[in-house]
Amino acid sequence: MPKIRILVVDDSSLVRRMVSNALATDPALEVVGTAANGKIAIAKIPLLNPDVIILDMLMPEMDGLETLAAIRQRDKNLPVIMYSVLTELGAIATLEALSLGATDYVPKPHNLKSKEAVQQYIQEQLIPKIKAFSPDAAGKLEEVRKKRRPTQETVENEDKNQNLSSSFAAKILSPLAKVGTGKTKIDIVAIGSSTGGPNALEKVLSQLPANFPVPIAIAQHMPPVFTKRLAERLTQKSKIKVFEGIQGGTLEPGHAWIAPGDYHMVVEKYPSFAQISLNQNPPENSCRPAVDVLFRSVAKSYGANALVVVLTGMGQDGFIGCQHIKEAGGQV
Numbered sequence: 001m002p003k004i005r006i007l008v009v010d011d012s013s014l015v016r017r018m019v020s021n022a023l024a025t026d027p028a029l030e031v032v033g034t035a036a037n038g039k040i041a042i043a044k045i046p047l048l049n050p051d052v053i054i055l056d057m058l059m060p061e062m063d064g065l066e067t068l069a070a071i072r073q074r075d076k077n078l079p080v081i082m083y084s085v086l087t088e089l090g091a092i093a094t095l096e097a098l099s100l101g102a103t104d105y106v107p108k109p110h111n112l113k114s115k116e117a118v119q120q121y122i123q124e125q126l127i128p129k130i131k132a133f134s135p136d137a138a139g140k141l142e143e144v145r146k147k148r149r150p151t152q153e154t155v156e157n158e159d160k161n162q163n164l165s166s167s168f169a170a171k172i173l174s175p176l177a178k179v180g181t182g183k184t185k186i187d188i189v190a191i192g193s194s195t196g197g198p199n200a201l202e203k204v205l206s207q208l209p210a211n212f213p214v215p216i217a218i219a220q221h222m223p224p225v226f227t228k229r230l231a232e233r234l235t236q237k238s239k240i241k242v243f244e245g246i247q248g249g250t251l252e253p254g255h256a257w258i259a260p261g262d263y264h265m266v267v268e269k270y271p272s273f274a275q276i277s278l279n280q281n282p283p284e285n286s287c288r289p290a291v292d293v294l295f296r297s298v299a300k301s302y303g304a305n306a307l308v309v310v311l312t313g314m315g316q317d318g319f320i321g322c323q324h325i326k327e328a329g330g331q332v
Helices: 013-023 038-048 064-074 088-099 115-125 127-132 138-146 152-177 197-205 226-237 291-305 319-327
Strands: 004-009 029-035 052-056 080-084 104-107 188-193 216-220 241-244 255-258 264-269 274-279 306-310
Touching (some): 013 127, 088 104, 088 226, 188 197, 188 291, 216 291, 306 319
Parallel strands (some): 004 029, 052 080, 216 255
16 A cells, blocks of 8 residues: 655755654655745655645745645645744734635644643644545555646636635525524524635535524634634625634624634524623543534524534544534524
């Protein structure tokens, strides 16, 4: 069975070495090359034919966004995982990269004092995403590699993928469009999303009217700083207003609230209002915020008057929460 071929692109030789060493601990992975900037990476891609690219954001000569654009001109489907710093600037650049076609992102480790801790972080955060975006069967890997040549078939596949994206958004929007009109009154919409979530959220929320009749609560797997910037970006792209969740925030129709990074978000319903509560209870499914936590609170507070949507995901988070919603009579 062939290994997953990885190209690591970062201007820091230390980062390249540490990422390569951490990935080398997994027998299913092979770092086939490294590059110190985007120009070198673009030249190496056709020679190395990687299955996944790990791409730094801030680099000299050709930065991450420019490199991503050049990669996408050649191949719309080659998985590119942005490896960015956990800062305001890094969050803004990462969200822009996701909108331009990056597959996903992993924040660079910070405040870790040992090489062992950094290696463990990379193993836990980066390796699962590499495997999630790589065909797991030998035949599939070989087939995908053969197709990574810019041909008419590639163009046709790109058109097909765009149609699938539109179809996906339409499928999700269909039940949302019926909110306020069905036999069972819907009083809240809760959304869970993970890998690929920012783009999926933009596709869905941008189609909702400003007078959307109920509040929306969102749990998106993201670190601190990133969730605030995501809320700002979604507000710019949508007619509804999107906020990062705050303790005691009042849920209002036409507004969406995103769980802040490193906090679980729950909703609490009272006779005349509903509000948000945040906590830092232990992660669930290795996630904080966790979709399960939000969905359980929605089931408890709204019961049959809740509609929940699972947009994207990786792992089991949200599965138990959906069961709670169904048991309470809500819609999934």
